[in-house]
Amino acid sequence: MFELIFLGTSASAPSIKRNLPALMIKQNEHRFLVDCGEGTQRQILQAGIGFKNLNRILITHGHLDHILGLAGLLSTLLRWETLESLEIFGGQAALNRVHDLIYGVVLKGNHPVPELALVPITEGVFIEESEFTVSAVPVRHRGPDNYGYLFQEKGRYPFLPEKAEALGIPPGPWRGDLVGGKAIQLPDGRSIQPEEVLGEFRAGTRLMVLGDVGDTSNLVTYCHQADALVVEATYLESEAEMAAQFGHLTARQAADLALKSDVKQLILTHLSRRYRERDILAEAQAVFPQTIVARDFDVFTIKREENNI
Structure with a gap:
């Protein structure tokens, strides 16, 4: 399960209601900030x-618009x-520009910070x-x-306590060993194999997060059957030529990617101030009904279920 906290959902420049791109992703005690637009540190504080x-x-x-917030965040x-x-x-x-920002502005004249890599x-x-991986996915912009980022929980065989009870396996280390894939031997001499108390394999939650995208032709395989796809929708289809010129997607193109990739949920972000949110949503939902337009401070829980948000 992954928790998404949208800290910035605007494109290029902030609006009254939308800050520049930033997304917090949480998995138990782990936290990842994807992009850090100007003003992100304040958004983090406002989100609590x-x-x-x-x-x-x-x-x-x-x-x-995706890195300027690093200066203020690191300074704080x-x-x-x-x-x-x-x-x-x-x-x-990207890291070359980040280096210039940090060591040419924030830490200019100072020694490198050993805590920063x-x-x-x-x-x-x-x-x-132990529970998930993060993979880099090449993106054409x-x-x-x-790069985009694929967060993939590791699959597992669920423990079935009713089967353990039927076999007379008491709660404790023996059950833990079986969950870990180890056979056990009970005091009465019986050997119990893990498959005797484990259910069918369950794939883990699959979350794809993309930044700016100019061409989706290489992304269908990477996005395939994701439980949620987060991607930009900077333009409407009426200005598709402009979108292509600047290396961005229309809402329809984002929805086409979701449809071709057989994802469960599409979450749109990186919205331009030139459009109304409802028009972006309508264009995408006409192609892929399971579409949401994210707003600043929206929180979503993504998990591998039929209804996953």
Whole structure:
């Protein structure tokens, strides 16, 4: 299960109700900030989630509306002396701009901060925890080294306590061993195999988060059967030529991607001030009805169920 907290849902420039791109993703004690537009630190405070355990930031690409907030956020963390460790992941081109921002502005003239690491990524898994992985997905936008992020919970075989009871296995370490895939031997001499108390395999929650996208032709495989797809909808189809010129999607194109990828839920973000939200939503829902337009401070829980939000 992943929790999404939208901190900024505007495109290019903030509006009265929408800040620049930033999305917090939580999985138990783990927290990830995807992009960090100008004003993100204030959005974090307004959302009431604070800075605790915020130690990994994922950058989709190096355009300023997605990274300018790093300057203020890092400055605050250093001033409050709350920075224990911070890893900023992204393509090399994006990290070059982040480096210039941090060491050319925020920390100009200072020594490098040992707690801060800029970590270049390439396609594939780059974070693996006990319960989930995070993979980098190549995205076609203006410039090189653009990435989306696939959050994938590891599948499991669910423990069936009624079967354990029927076999006379008491609560405790034996059950834990069986859940972990280890056979056990009971005091009466019986050997119990894990498959005797485990159910059918259940795939984990699959969440795809994309930043700016100019071409979706390579993304269907990566997005396939995601429980939720977060993606931009900067333009309406009436201005599809302009969208292509600037490397962005229309609401219809985002919905087409969701439909072709057989995802369960589409969440649109990165909205331009030139359109009404209801028009963006209507255009997308005409193609893919399971569409939501995110607003700042919206919170969604994504899990692998038929009704997952």
